[in-house]
Amino acid sequence: MAQKTIAGVNLEVTDEGFLVDSSQWTEEIAKELAKEEGIELTDKHFAVLNFIRENADAGLTIRKVGKSGIVDIKGFYELFPGGPLKLSSKIAGIAKPTSCV
Amino acid sequence: MKKILILGAGTGGTIMANKLRKALDREEWDITIVDKHKTHYYQPGFLFIPFGIYNKQDVIKPKANFIPSGVNMIYSDIDKIIHEENKVLLEGGKVLNYDFLIVATGTRIDPEETPGLKGELWRKEIFDFYTVEGAVALQEFFETWQGGRLVMNIAELPFKCPVAPLEFVFLADEYFTKVGIRDKVDITYVTPLPGAFTKPIATKMLGELLKEKNIKVIPEFYLESVDNKEKKIKSYDGQEIPFDVLTIVPVNKGDDMVERSGMGDDLNFIPTDKYTLKSEKYENIFVLGDASNIPTSKAGSVVHFAAEVLFDNLLCAIKGRELRATFDGHANCYIETGFGKGSLIDFNYETEPLPGTYPLPGVGPFGLLQNTKMNHYGKVIFRWIYWHMLLKGKELPIENHMSMAGKKKS
Numbered sequence: 280m281a282q283k284t285i286a287g288v289n290l291e292v293t294d295e296g297f298l299v300d301s302s303q304w305t306e307e308i309a310k311e312l313a314k315e316e317g318i319e320l321t322d323k324h325f326a327v328l329n330f331i332r333e334n335a336d337a338g339l340t341i342r343k344v345g346k347s348g349i350v351d352i353k354g355f356y357e358l359f360p361g362g363p364l365k366l367s368s369k370i371a372g373i374a375k376p377t378s379c380v
Numbered sequence: 381m382k383k384i385l386i387l388g389a390g391t392g393g394t395i396m397a398n399k400l401r402k403a404l405d406r407e408e409w410d411i412t413i414v415d416k417h418k419t420h421y422y423q424p425g426f427l428f429i430p431f432g433i434y435n436k437q438d439v440i441k442p443k444a445n446f447i448p449s450g451v452n453m454i455y456s457d458i459d460k461i462i463h464e465e466n467k468v469l470l471e472g473g474k475v476l477n478y479d480f481l482i483v484a485t486g487t488r489i490d491p492e493e494t495p496g497l498k499g500e501l502w503r504k505e506i507f508d509f510y511t512v513e514g515a516v517a518l519q520e521f522f523e524t525w526q527g528g529r530l531v532m533n534i535a536e537l538p539f540k541c542p543v544a545p546l547e548f549v550f551l552a553d554e555y556f557t558k559v560g561i562r563d564k565v566d567i568t569y570v571t572p573l574p575g576a577f578t579k580p581i582a583t584k585m586l587g588e589l590l591k592e593k594n595i596k597v598i599p600e601f602y603l604e605s606v607d608n609k610e611k612k613i614k615s616y617d618g619q620e621i622p623f624d625v626l627t628i629v630p631v632n633k634g635d636d637m638v639e640r641s642g643m644g645d646d647l648n649f650i651p652t653d654k655y656t657l658k659s660e661k662y663e664n665i666f667v668l669g670d671a672s673n674i675p676t677s678k679a680g681s682v683v684h685f686a687a688e689v690l691f692d693n694l695l696c697a698i699k700g701r702e703l704r705a706t707f708d709g710h711a712n713c714y715i716e717t718g719f720g721k722g723s724l725i726d727f728n729y730e731t732e733p734l735p736g737t738y739p740l741p742g743v744g745p746f747g748l749l750q751n752t753k754m755n756h757y758g759k760v761i762f763r764w765i766y767w768h769m770l771l772k773g774k775e776l777p778i779e780n781h782m783s784m785a786g787k788k789k790s
């Protein structure tokens with residue numbers, strides 16, 4: 280665990296930079312976090328981030344985001360290149376997704 | 381007469397039929413079990429078929445051998461569950477009523493989910509070993525193969541028996557070494573996971589073993605499509621991996637019956653309370669094994685441990701009492717590592733696989749996260765235990781809940 284100031288707010292983050300308390304999340308924080316990953320957030324990004332926040336408890340998969348009606352899987356990769364689920368979870372301020380065994 | 385209905389006579393359904401028939405009064409409780417197949421497949425045996433270690437005959441027996449007298453066995457395709465009316469429709473329109481329902485319809489592979497997978501190379505140069513047909517076709521292919529690029533890919537998470545593809549590449553390394561062409565076979569393990577396995581300590585141990593055996597790992601590869609012309613697999617983020625033979629774990633889904641019943645998630649797995657094993661939505665429906673969405677391995681050992689909990693809770697439910705037993709997600713998987721050795725992992729919802737000994741602290745005889753001959757015998761003996769004890773719901777000499785005894789926390 281570590282302390283970090285993002286968008287002027289003092290936040291607790293995990294070693295990998297995920298917010299510990301997802302209720303502290305704001306759009307400003309998201310923008311800062313995205314910048315660190317080299318991503319400029321658009322409305323489309325925010326639509327995905329909101330979907331991710333709403334479905335965080337039910338368990339997320341790339342497939343599920345691809346069926347959200349907001350983006351398809353390819354589009355999801357284009358918005359968050361590399362590891363879309365991990366990156367978008369981080370920027371959405373939710374816990375790191377655990378892959379089921 | 382009150383009715384318990386079990387859907388699916390695979391590992392879980394068969395165990396429950398045996399346990400319940402012994403426990404419940406025959407005058408009071410009618411028990412019925414439905415499955416579309418007359419043959420029981422020992423699925424863990426599929427892994428050995430491609431390498432000629434087992435043949436088809438070694439992994440099949442009639443289902444009827446394992447269903448106790450006093451249980452009605454119906455062979456039919458299940459159309460759907462109508463939960464509002466406590467009814468199940470079978471293909472052809474037959475209706476079964478129930479007071480309590482146990483869904484144990486498992487998971488199956490669905491190659492249609494990936495564009496190009498079921499193309500012209502399917503079962504010619506692209507194989508699965510999660511079905512008996514796929515495993516047998518691969519055996520025939522390997523018998524005369526001259527070598528080249530062997531790619532093992534996992535299409536989607538979750539999939540049943542998460543160690544099976546690892547075991548497959550370990551056994552392939554041994555097999556091609558023994559037939560003398562290992563230097564001509566390039567083995568690559570391509571996975572959507574960040575490493576060889578899901579949990580850190582096991583990933584490290586298994587990752588090192590893969591390296592030792594000269595098996596390449598390509599992590600975080602999420603399969604989009606298969607190109608039959610160029611013989612390549614392609615990921616959503618534009619990676620391409622060429623193959624001469626592709627062995628694959630296609631997308632795993634719950635049965636379509638679950639979808640027709642409107643009871644599943646996006647992969648047809650049924651939302652289930654991970655502690656009580658009762659359906660999240662319906663009071664009188666329990667879900668056992670691979671058909672559920674509980675966050676642990678989809679494996680026979682899990683089904684066996686979960687069956688104990690489900691049994692206790694069903695007895696509570698029948699009496700109108702609160703559900704008393706809780707499942708801890710216990711999984712116990714032998715991992716074949718080739719050349720007569722094996723490893724073993726034992727874990728649950730909270731505790732990742734740790735090194736140590738099992739089941740007796742300091743004694744074993746099995747070594748957790750160790751590569752030993754004894755662990756290999758554990759796997760070999762498992763087939764006997766499966767047919768003769770596990771399916772019949774007999775007590776095994778191991779703890780139902782995971783135990784920390786014998787495990788080392790680094």
Ligand SMILES: Cc1cc2nc3c(=O)[nH]c(=O)nc-3n(C[C@H](O)[C@H](O)[C@H](O)COP(=O)(O)OP(=O)(O)OC[C@H]3O[C@@H](n4cnc5c(N)ncnc54)[C@H](O)[C@@H]3O)c2cc1C
Binds near residue numbers: 389423424459487678
């Ligand atoms: C290659 C491979 C290796 C494995 N190795 C191991 C191992 O080493 N250790 C281990 O513990 N586990 C292993 N497993 C996993 C294990 O076999 C399964 O997890 C276990 O059998 C699941 O039991 P189940 O009762 O949930 O489902 P299943 O045993 O698959 O049974 C489901 C049943 O439901 C029936 N059914 C489904 N839908 C319908 C329908 N609509 N109408 C009628 N009938 C239907 C099916 O015909 C089937 O008989 C392995 C699996 C594979 C494929």
